[in-house]
Amino acid sequence: MKHACSYAATHAASLADPAAFWLHQAQQLPWDTPPRQALSQDANGFYRWFEGGKLNTSFLCLDYHVQQGRGQQPALIYDSPVTNTLRTYTYAELLDLTARFAGGLRQLGVGLSDRVIIYMPNLPEAVVAMLACARIGAVHSVVFGGFAPHELALRIDDAQPRVIICASGGMEFDRVVPYKPLVDDAISKAAHKTAKVVVFQREFVQGTLQAGRDVDYQELLQAEAVPAVSVPATHPLYILYTSGTTGRPKGVLRDHGGHAVALRFSMEAVYGLAPGETIFAGSDIGWAVGHSYIVYAPLLQGCSSVLFEGKPVRTPDAGTFWRLVAQHKVQVMFTAPTAIRAIKKEDPEGKLAKQHDLSSLRQLFVAGERCDSATYAWARELLGVPVIDHWWQTESGWPMLATLVGLEGMPAPRAGSAGHPVPGYDVQILDEDGHPVPPGTTGLVTVKLPLPPGCFPTLWNDDARFRESYLSTFPGYYFSGDGGYRDSEGYVYIMGRVDDVINVAGHRLSTGEMEEILASHPAVAECAVLGISDSLRGQVPVGLVVLKDGHPLAEKQVEQELVSNVRGQIGALACFRTVVVVARLPKTRSGKILRKTLRQLADGEDFAIPSTIDDPLIIEEITNAFRRRSLGAAFETLPENAG
Ligand code: COA
Ligand code: AMP
Helix, strand or coil: CCCCCCCHHHHHHHHCCHHHHHHHHHHCCCCCCCCCCCEEEEECCEECCCCEEECHHHHHHHHHHHHHHHHHCCEEEECCCCCCEEEEEHHHHHHHHHHHHHHHHCCCCCCCCCCCEECCCCCHHHHHHHHHHHHCCCCCECCCCCCCHHHHHHHHHHHCCEEEEEECCCEECCEECCCCCHHHHHHHHCCCCCCEEEECCECEECCCCCCCCCHHHHHHCCCCCCCCEEEECCCCEEEEECCCCCCCHHHHHEEHHHHHHHHHHHHEEECCCCCCCCEEEECCCCCCCHHHHHHHHHHHHEEEEEEEEECCCCCCCCHHHHHHHHCCCCCEECHHHHHHHHHHCCCCHHHHCCCCCCCCCCCCECCCEEEEEEEEHHHHHCCCCEEEEEEEECCCCCCCEEECCCCEEECCCCCCCEEEEECCCEEEEEEECECCCCCCCEEEEECCCCCCCCCCCCCCCCCHHHHHHHHHHCCCEEEEEEEEEEEECCCCCEEEEECCCCEEEEEEHHHHHHHHHHHHCCCEEEEEEEEEEEEEEEEEEEEEEECCCCCCCCCHHHHHHHHHHHHCCCCHHCCCCCEECCCCCCEECCCEHHHHHHHHHHHCCCCCCCEECCCCHHHHHHHHHHHCCCCCCCCCCCCCCCC
C-alpha cells in the first residue's frame, strides 16, 4: 500500500501547517464529535491536539471494526511457547471480552479518570484490561513485570490507582516468577492504599487472594457488557512510567485523540500496513513499543497483531521469531537489536531461519537502542528484506526518525542511521548554546515545538518536571536527551544518551537511580554507575564505589550486597551484576565525577583527560582496576590479574 504523497511533500506539509495536516489525518477516524481545530495551547502554554473533539480509543480499536465487517478477522494472535498455548481472538471476541471486563471494572467502582495499574506479562487478558480501561475512560498504567516491588510501589504512589490488575505469575524461560507476592509487597510498601486487586490466575502458579480486597479476574468477565464512553480528545488514556535521571520515574501521559490519529497514520505511512495485514512486535506490553505496536496501532488500523509470550531464544530455540513470522504470515516485524544479537549468538549462520517460509515478511523494523552495523548487516542478509532502524522514545510513543515505507520517494535505509524525520517532527541538532550544528557535527537531538499528536502533552501530575526536563534546555524545542548528527544527505544518526540514562537490552534505566541505591549502603562513601558496552545487551551497568574508611565489611561482601540491593529494588532486568571497589573516583576540581571519561575508558574509546581533572593519576588507578577485573571492551580479553 502506498500513500498518495511523496515523503518530501508530506514532511514539508506537516511542518508548514501542522494544524491543517493533522486535521486532515484526524478525518480518517470515526469521531463522536469531530474536532474543529487541531492545535491549541493550555494554561501552561503546553500544546494540545484536537481539543473539542470527542471519541473513545476502545471503540475505535474494536466496535468500529466489527461494525465495518471485520468481526471475524483475527485481532490478536496470542502465541506463548512458554506455556504451549496458541489462541486467536477475533475482533468480535476481543470486543465482547473487553466490554464485559469494562463492566466488571465499573462494578469495582472504577470510573472516569480513575487509574488502574496493570502488572502482567504479555497476555491477552492484559490487552483486554488495557482496552477495558480505555472503554470507560479510566487511565491504565502498565508496569513491566521485571520491576521489583519497590519500583511498583513508586508507581502506585504516583498514579494512586483504585485497582491493580495482575497475573498470578509469569514464565521466564522455564522459571516461574510469581507476581502476586510482588504485588502484595509493593502495596505494603506504598503509602497509597489500593482498594481492589484483580488476579488472573495462571495454571502454573496460584496467587493467594486476600479476602475483601482481591477478586478473581474471571469474576469480572461475568459482568454485563458496557458501551464505550465518549471522552474528550485530550482525556488521558494511559500513564507509562519511564526512567529519568533520578530514582523517581517519569509518568509519560498519553491522550485519546492525538494518540489515535498519530498511531493510525504511522501504521500506514511508517510501516506501510493496510487493514487486514499482520504485525509482530517482539516487545512487552510494559514498554512503549508494546503499548503502541502490539496493542493500539494494529487495532486502530484493523490489523492482526501477534502477542508473543517468550524470548527470542531458548523458547524453545533461536528460531522462535522466524516460526512466528512463517506461521502467522507476518508482513511487518519489529524488535530490538538486542533480540537479533541474541539470535545471532545462538544461530550465527541463521540455519533456523532457513527452515521457515519467511516470504510474507516485507520489512524488519528495529528500535529501542542503537543498532550496530554488524547486527544490521546480519539481519539484512539473512532475511533478504529491508532492515529499518528507527528512533523513538516512550515520550513520543511513535517513531520520530524512520525510513517510511508507506510513502513514495523515501531514501533507502542506511546502516547506522535511524533514517529521516517522520512527518510531524522537525528534528534539529543543536549545540549546547542552542544553535544548529553543521552536517557531520554531533550535537543534541531536539524537536522543534509543537510535537505532533501522539507525543506526551505533559507528565502525569507534574507539569513543572515536564517543563524542566524537556522544554527548558532549549526554549521552543523538545530536548530528547540523545546526542547525534545529520549527514550531508539528511540521514540522522543517534549516538546515545547524553544524560544518566542507559539502555540495557533495549530497557531504559537510570544510572542515577542505581547510584542512589549504592550510596545508601552504610559502607559506601561515594559511587558512580556507568553503562558500559556489552556485546549482547548493548550496555550493562557497572558500579564503581569508594568505601568509607574503617567500615567493618570485606570488599567482596559489600560488592555482593550492592548487587543484591539493586536487584531487590529495581529488579533483575537492570542486569546490575558488577561492582568494583576503587580507592578514588576521578573528578573535576569542582567535584563533578567524570562519568563520561570512565565509560570511554572502559569501552576503549579515545578520550582526552579533561584539563579540569583534580588528579590525573586516578585514571591510571581506575585503568588498573578495570584491567584486574577484565571489565569493559577495552580490557575484557586480558587475563585476570593482569597489570
Ligand atoms: N519478569 C520477571 N523477570 C524478568 C522479566 C519479567 N518480565 N524480564 C526480564 N526478567 C529477568 C530475567 O529473568 C533475568 O533474570 P536473571 O538475572 O535472574 O537471569 C533478568 O531480568 C535480565 O533479563 P534479560 O536482560 O531479559 O536477560 P535474559 O537472559 O532473560 O534474556 C535477551 C536476554 C537478550 C533474550 C532479552 O533481554 C531480550 O529478549 N531482549 C530484547 C528486549 C526487547 O525486546 N526489548 C523491547 C524494547 S523495544
Ligand atoms: P525508551 O523510552 O525506553 O523507548 O528509550 C528511548 C531511548 O532509546 C532513546 O532516547 C535512545 O537513547 C534509545 N533509542 C531508541 N531507539 C533508538 C535507535 N533507533 N537508535 C539509537 N537509540 C535509540
